[in-house]
């Protein structure tokens with residue numbers, strides 16, 4: 001077994017364990033598949049193959065994967081990106097724009113804040129365009145660059161590779177030491193494992209609290225954290241459950257989330273085409289594998305470095321596999337080997353199937369064009385909707401359960417006026433009846449101040465002399481919003497009046 005190959009597993013199996021492997025066999029850039037088991041001295045060693053999940057042993061038990069350390073250009077870029085994403089994630093709940101949280105989905109009060117824009121539950125339709133735009137953006141990325149999202153921006157990868165795996169290395173050492181520690185008696189590993197698990201638990205709690213900061217204002221969150229859990233039982237229970245899930249995920253479940261749970265991982269397979277840029281192995285250049293200097297060998301020296309660094313335990317030389325999260329570890333590992341051998345880099349590289357086969361690349365394709373159009377349609381509709389968002393809502397609706405009533409010689413209609421301030425700060429409103437002169441209107445308030453996203457309802461009564469009532473009459477209330485800077489905003493809330501004539505017609 002190679003010293004640097006923590007994935008090589010001693011096994012008594014004579015072949016793959018028949019574990020279901022999603023995604024089928026070798027795909028893009030399929031090369032000579034690795035042998036699933038090899039003889040190393042007296043030991044039979046299991047190698048990754050295309051028919052089984054390497055993270056599951058032939059007997060169904062978990063095969064813990066400890067990817068070896070790797071450095072290189074993609075690692076440097078990736079870890080800078082991870083740092084930026086984690087910083088944004090932790091800082092965002094504390095940022096304020098226009099006196100409100102930069103991003104807050106306050107489900108309890110049904111208020112949403114997005115970089116100075118305020119929304120209430122009635123604006124939920126905005127989310128459709130936002131999600132559509134975001135969804136097709138991911139489609140474009142997947143069609144062009146395969147699992148770029150998974151390798152560089154998915155929270156699972158960002159936290160696992162950017163935080164948890166690093167801490168694990170600091171506490172337990174490099175991959176081979178970690179694999180050895182797995183097999184060590186409990187007494188020998190209790191201190192290191194205990195320390196690691198304690199740190200993992202604290203970090204899981206920090207991630208959860210930051211997540212909560214997107215759903216409750218940070219002032220409320222801080223108050224909840226510093227007071228008794230009995231005052232915030234729902235938030236406390238959520239925190240405990242979410243921290244527990246994150247802890248189990250980042251401690252134990254890890255790459256299984258990408259391989260067997262994540263639906264987006266599977267969907268991306270359907271978005272690939274021969275021109276999608278993926279991490280792949282140049283089998284034309286690499287095969288036949290053999291030691292450096294052997295006559296007739298390709299560039300692959302079969303050193304297994306690309307396998308040893310893979311966080312999902314696959315051998316990229318077997319072709320594109322669903323387990324590949326596009327992390328580029330194998331690219332950096334192989335480039336390093338090629339540099340030491342004085343051979344050109346890029347035996348394992350980002351390229352398309354067409355690129356690997358013919359050297360030609362095609363960026364603009366029909367399906368990419370379609371995804372781009374749909375992406376801009378979603379983003380454009382969302383941006384347009386934002387510009388059309390009303391600064392306040394004023395609507396008149398007939399009071400529940402009432403049509404009209406006859407009071408002596410007058411027809412009486414009752415309404416409810418709903419007023420919502422959608423400005424990010426408080427505003428003064430003036431309410432004035434503006435119906436025809438023969439309609440007497442009584443409004444529950446004439447002047448009021450509403451806080452941002454505050455919602456008030458008033459009763460509005462309308463009276464019309466019975467003799468003057470005719471179909472088509474409407475009650476009107478003019479609402480003026482006092483804008484401290486710029487022109488006042490005016491809206492007219494209107495509703496039809498019902499009466500004996502309107503019933504006959």
Ligand code: SF4
Pocket residue numbers: 281286299300301302303304305306307317333334337347348
């Ligand atoms: S790291 Fe490169 S040379 Fe080594 S086995 Fe992988 S592809 Fe071959």
Ligand code: SF4
Pocket residue numbers: 279306309310311312313314315316323324325326327328329330331
């Ligand atoms: S095959 Fe390479 S890119 Fe894919 S998951 Fe493994 S190391 Fe990452």
